[in-house]
Amino acid sequence: MDSESSLCDKLAACTRIFVMQGLIGLFGHVSVYDPEAKRVFITPGMGSDKADLRAADMVLTDLDGQALDGEQRAPVEWPIHTALHATREDALAVAHLHTPYATLFAIAKRKFRPVTLQGALFSGGVPLYSEAHLITTPARGRRLAKVIGNKRAALLRGHGIVVVGRNLAEVLYASLVLEDDAKKSAQAASLGSLGFISLEESRAFAAEIALERRAQRAWDYFSRLEARWDRQAGTGRMELFP
Amino acid sequence: MDSESSLCDKLAACTRIFVMQGLIGLFGHVSVYDPEAKRVFITPGMGSDKADLRAADMVLTDLDGQALDGEQRAPVEWPIHTALHATREDALAVAHLHTPYATLFAIAKRKFRPVTLQGALFSGGVPLYSEAHLITTPARGRRLAKVIGNKRAALLRGHGIVVVGRNLAEVLYASLVLEDDAKKSAQAASLGSLGFISLEESRAFAAEIALERRAQRAWDYFSRLEARWDRQAGTGRMELFP
């Protein structure tokens, strides 16, 4: 287990990469959990410019979303994070994003099914939380936890996504994979009906390719890109969502 | 109420953010209104490079579009602004834009309906001004005001959009939301039929989430991005419209 200081460094780095990739902006937040101390570290809420986020900017809360330190408050949708950290042992890191393409599956009436080998991570499906509101109460958080079950991610109707993982590298990689697969699905759909990766093929792929090593390499790669990033939104503009 | 000098500073900032976001360019203009003095401040017309716009660049007119000061003339579509400022008390700020995605709803034969929670701002609909010309006369302006009624925005057929608000932060936020929702609609449509946010859900969402605070945070966020923007069109190219 990382020290809390090391965790916060990684949380800041992960979030800066999400900003660089256009997956976090005005909205969106990421958290990590220390299960022994039952403490949550979460990125600051709506409106903060996270392109230069540092460890010291994180908000520390308990599992009831109460800030334990400093003056900042947790983002209003903190129950997303606390509900998942509290109920799933394998949810030590949680991201809530409004990624441009995966969110399309929270709008179109169509179930997400992976079309790429890497997308086989999500062969179990990505369930939909269908209530049309922000997750601002513990009760809503618990309902979300129930919807997501033991899956890696959920779609929030007309809103965005939630991705969970055992650590930040896994959450980063899984979020990027989900976005990539959703983008290819949306773009390939204009060419004809899509071919999916079956559950059996997904299992065979997962048996061959270790997620952990793959996620770590992606982390290293994007960290290097982030280190030389010019802090400009590359389109010259930042999406409103995320 | 802001002083006129402060209003002009904000008008310049708002417009620079629209440029950064690719929502104003060769065309498009934004105005604010001082209802006591019955004076309109409006950005300069077609062709000016607004990436470095300052308060001193604004054109001051009366409600008849007559410039009251300096040598610059108001953009030829000034009647959009004066008609709305004159007839709606809640239209203290008005933007006329040709945003890439919302304008698609002024082309395709399909009514705009929100697909995102934030888009619930527009749950009342976005009416269409169906005449195929620029709004260059007071009579056309009045017809536009009639079409838009008490709504937040209107579509101009084959042309662009008009967004009104009580202040510039509200107009900025509403414009970005409309563009984002329209973009997601267009992109999700390739995946299947769309799910909309119902009027009832929109009302429930609006009751929970204060627009004013949300708009202010978006303003602060994009202001920070604009302050470190490199003035390059991020795509290396600027859309003709806007």
Place this chain on the structure above:
Amino acid sequence: MDSESSLCDKLAACTRIFVMQGLIGLFGHVSVYDPEAKRVFITPGMGSDKADLRAADMVLTDLDGQALDGEQRAPVEWPIHTALHATREDALAVAHLHTPYATLFAIAKRKFRPVTLQGALFSGGVPLYSEAHLITTPARGRRLAKVIGNKRAALLRGHGIVVVGRNLAEVLYASLVLEDDAKKSAQAASLGSLGFISLEESRAFAAEIALERRAQRAWDYFSRLEARWDRQAGTGRMELFP
């Protein structure tokens, strides 16, 4: 009439703007014609990096495509330019481009019809040259001139577009308008059937709005952007075509 030196300056500027806008790259060329001397000035051929093009880089040819000066040769598709300069008095400037969106109408089996007010420039239609080859001979050039007739532009099947105008500002503006209208058509099509600007509406629009003034303002605007352009392909990548 501009002096030849001034014409070449403008030709270089126009081409740099096309590069900035992503409408010329590895391929594509622009020419101007001096009808008294019967001399053609044309940008260098395939493979030259035109982001910093200067007047001295132009190739001077006669109407038979013979270089009259220096060591450079005209692009292999010079007959596009000479055929149009020779046969149309109003074709003093000609651009051959492979713009990403207008070219889609040279691929999909669908006639181009304008969906925007500005696109009314092309209300007469954009005819298709349907032979699948490059325009590398005078005979092909003449057939193209016959296809284009008195229209502003033609589509080259599976290839690109040709735009003509009385001067470079008109060609620049018309090319940008055609690309913008084609882009909106392609993107709006996912939302439903499109509404077009009728011939009658186009005429009424043209009667109100002077093309010349509009083209000049667009020229001034994009010139200012080009002056502060960082010479990077804004997407970090340059399209192969154009």
Place this chain on the structure above:
Amino acid sequence: MDSESSLCDKLAACTRIFVMQGLIGLFGHVSVYDPEAKRVFITPGMGSDKADLRAADMVLTDLDGQALDGEQRAPVEWPIHTALHATREDALAVAHLHTPYATLFAIAKRKFRPVTLQGALFSGGVPLYSEAHLITTPARGRRLAKVIGNKRAALLRGHGIVVVGRNLAEVLYASLVLEDDAKKSAQAASLGSLGFISLEESRAFAAEIALERRAQRAWDYFSRLEARWDRQAGTGRMELFP
């Protein structure tokens, strides 16, 4: 034949251009083959940042994928390269990419057929390797070689593409052409059914236009762009794949 040192310089340059164009990133690799020494030079594997790749970074292997020098290992999918280098005399350069648009044809149930004149390079078709796994064994490599036959490229289902050529310039140009043609196919499809370049038209085009000269000019052009590239992913973000 280039010296091995010159080959490695070119391999590094080609790969940097692929990075600039957004066609190689976290994943993807390129190789060249010295048929006399039966030695393969291949770019480093997953996760390396190839924006500044140099000749000294290449991995040298034999046809069994065994590294012959240094500490680096070949990418896990080395059998793609060795199988093609070993069995096709005209496959002296091989790229494995996950290009955003060509990969759509490895997802949608639709055969690739060229829609552009340049795409006529692929008039023979682009066969599909339909097994859902990475090419990590010599047996899989041999099956891929059988699928690709004497064609220029293959699609890997739910995964990416393989492009072969007699040299790196040819592989670069062919990869860019395939991506461009696939992009136009996907985007034009929203406008209606597509017109293809027939086999007969393709042959006529190829007879007129020499691939070798064309590929060399594209190489020179993109080399010049790469020399002034700012090393930023132009979208401000790098696709996960490639």
